[in-house]
Amino acid sequence: MSGYDVVVAGGGHNGLVAAAYLARAGRKVLVLERLGHAGGLAISTRAFPGVDVRLSRYSYLVSLLPTKIAQDLGLGLELRRRRYASYTPKGRTGLLVDNGDATRTAASFREVTGAETDHQAWQDFYDLVGRVARALAPTLLEPLRPARDIERLVGPEAWRDLFRRPIGEVVDERFGDDTVRGVVLTDALIGTFADPATDLLANRCFLYHVIGDGTGEWNVPVGGMGAVSGAIEAAARQAGAEIVTGAEIVGIAPSGEVTFRTSGRPGAGEHTVTGGHVLANLPPAVLDRLLGRPATAPEGAQLKVNMVLSRLPRLKDPAVDPRAAFSGTFHINEGRDQLARAYEQAARGLIPDLPPAEVYCHSLTDPSILGPDLRGRAETMTLFGLHMPARLFRADPERARAEALRATFASIDQVLAEPLDDCVLRAPDGTPCVEAKTPVDLETEAGLPGGHIFHRDLAWPYADEGGWGVETEHERILLCGAGARRGGGVSGIPGHNAAMALLSRGRRP
16 A cells, blocks of 8 residues: 555546645655546547547537646647637638638628627627636636625626526527527537526536637647647656556546556556545446445547548539638538527437537647648548537447437538538558547546536536635545546646645645
């Protein structure tokens, strides 16, 4: 039995952040990771045999990672800003939001909506959102503030429209065009199965998608997501943390004992270590199971599709360069009414007949993920499909995945000038470079209960009871993963906060 100041259960990026901070503070830290690599779902993978492309297989963009964490840990990361925020096809034209050309964006709004009203409403709304982001983002790395403090911080209008009223109701009131409404609402639905017209869970999802690092910008990690986790892992190791992969945790005790199992190596078998504290970079449902108590699984709600294309598909609007349209977020059948219809169908247990989805092409901003022979000859495409809850895939996962993929490709084809399949690269063995992951796949492959990418439903980033949002009923056990309050996304925030909560106690147990 070996003793450590801290045992981190789970070597995803949040656990690595916690380990790096604690090791730098002089703590003896052990990180245990079930998979054969650190980084969890923030990794890069060559998914297609014989195709030299490093895809961000699961998570794929960075917004919530605070600059402070990157600076504290000396992370040598390059995050590139996307000039084009989004493109949304509508008929023979489309709405292009160009961060580098306000005049072009205004003209695009006029062409799609037929008036100036929604563009002005867009500017007003995102001015409000920007003020909230700048005010709220710094608090994510502090002890939790009570609701009344956040209300004073963001102001009465933002508190009413972003925290207290359903975001769908607010969007309907502020915008008149269905397409514009949908573009706004997608940020409230990423990885979240909710009706934005009634459910404040959509508001919480929206906040986490627009406040990242005080700007809300979604940036491209150069080298893929594996570069993010790799930099954090290097920081943790350099600080002295011990990281063991291929170590499946089979039990955690409130006393700080952690039991894990290894195989295929010298000394393989079951082992027990003790930690003065245990930081759980695990979904809360998994932690409950390891503690021997009843666990309720959440439900994920997304379809992730990774692709490599031989070329970008043609658009119906010849005035828009596909490289502009696909380098930002390309919205597919995500109008407000289309989102509502897809939600209603999925709630009835049906795969939506026109699945809403969005895609972007990492390689347009960062070609380094392509092997030398493929640069200029291929592009990556990442798709994130909405309203695909795990319940749709339970009975027959293989059949349902194939059905969801067919429906999603049909949805894409409806808004393009040619079938997407005509553009998909074939691997040397002739198979198309297309990989789909459902919530059930994430549950099976990655150990995420329900395939929920946030580990459980997102919580408000404040709490009247205070604390750091990482505490459990057991003094020695803290959450440091996405399931902590203010967790979710690739952020490192819960890892930072768990480390600060432990260090603020001022003593080793």
